[in-house]
Amino acid sequence: MYNVLKLNKIAAIGTDRLGADYSCADSVENPDAILVRSASMLDMEFGSNLLAIARAGAGTNNIPKDKCAEQGIVVFNTPGANANAVKELVLAGLLLSSRKVVEGIEWAKTLKGNGDAVGKMVEKGKSQFVGPEIMGKTLGVIGLGAIGILVANAADALGMKVVGFDPFVSVPNALRLNPDVTLLKSAEEVMTSCDYLTIHVPLTPETKDMVDAETIAKMKDGVRILNYSRDGLVNADAVLEALKSGKVAKYVTDFGNDKLLCEENVIVLPHLGASTPESEDNCAVMACDQVKEYLENGNIINSVNYPAVSLPRSGDKRICVMHKNVPERISDALSGVTVVGMLTKNRGDYAYTIVDVKGDADADKLAAVDGVIKVRVL
Known part of the structure; x- marks a missing residue:
């Protein structure tokens, strides 16, 4: 019998796959495996029985991976399981960054109570929310993993010119990329050539603040930047200064902080990238399958530390x-x-x-x- 601890809600479609030889609960003493989503494990002490931790999602910044490696604990993630959900939200962000949809909705609410005059007021005021179409514009995609490739291909299908960069793009991913997508030689080359920029890389010491005052200065005037990957990839102070000067037209992010909230031309979403029932199910299934395969057969699939x-x-x-x-x-x-x-x-x-x-x-x-x-x- 294997004991599995759940630190967050994990979809039953995943845990049911573990079978009768597994006891899976929210409170377990000295578990053999842990299933987690967003709960922080950085200060946790691990028992001698613990063999595996599976993150139902791609990011593992909430797990002490090095400490786990030292103790022989395999840390798994579920790359690609939420890729379609994030892709769809990125496409929404592209449109929100162009068409002033959010601003228009908020303004329309102020017209409540004007009765039959609302129609005329709408026609008179709508010009303040004019924004460009995305068709024919250039989207730069930095990071061509499971999400970046879906975004690039979808934007290409919408009529955008797409350029991308990823120094570690795998052969299978490269084969999935639409041939119309142009691969460039560096992240800087992507940043300087696009009208819209979307980033899909992990947060590491090398990628922290990859969008800062220096890189923004090299971008096109009026560039629109999207960050649905990780907080810390875009320097908040730099992007706010660029928004004030008009160098950046809009910043859309799934990672809010106090500096960005309520700022003009900033759209902050409450980390909705993977918040779909389909994504949660996919992540749960992949995480549980990987744990089961490792515990029973010793095979390691999608580990981030082994x-x-x-x-x-x-x-x-x-x-x-x-x-x-x-x-x-x-x-x-x-x-x-x-x-x-x-x-x-x-x-x-x-x-x-x-x-x-x-x-x-x-x-x-x-x-x-x-x-x-x-x-x-x-």
């Missing part, structure tokens, strides 16, 4: 070894064991090895190897 390692089962037993990047020591410890399948991969300083054997293997001998963090026998 390498992706999957091996079809063979032999009598499977040994799973979390270790520092010293695979030769693992091989030495298996001397005399009949190995029928083995796969090792590393991610930075950490590595993971799956070994299928005939007969028994001395797990204690493996655990005693310098650099080994955790050993499981399945």
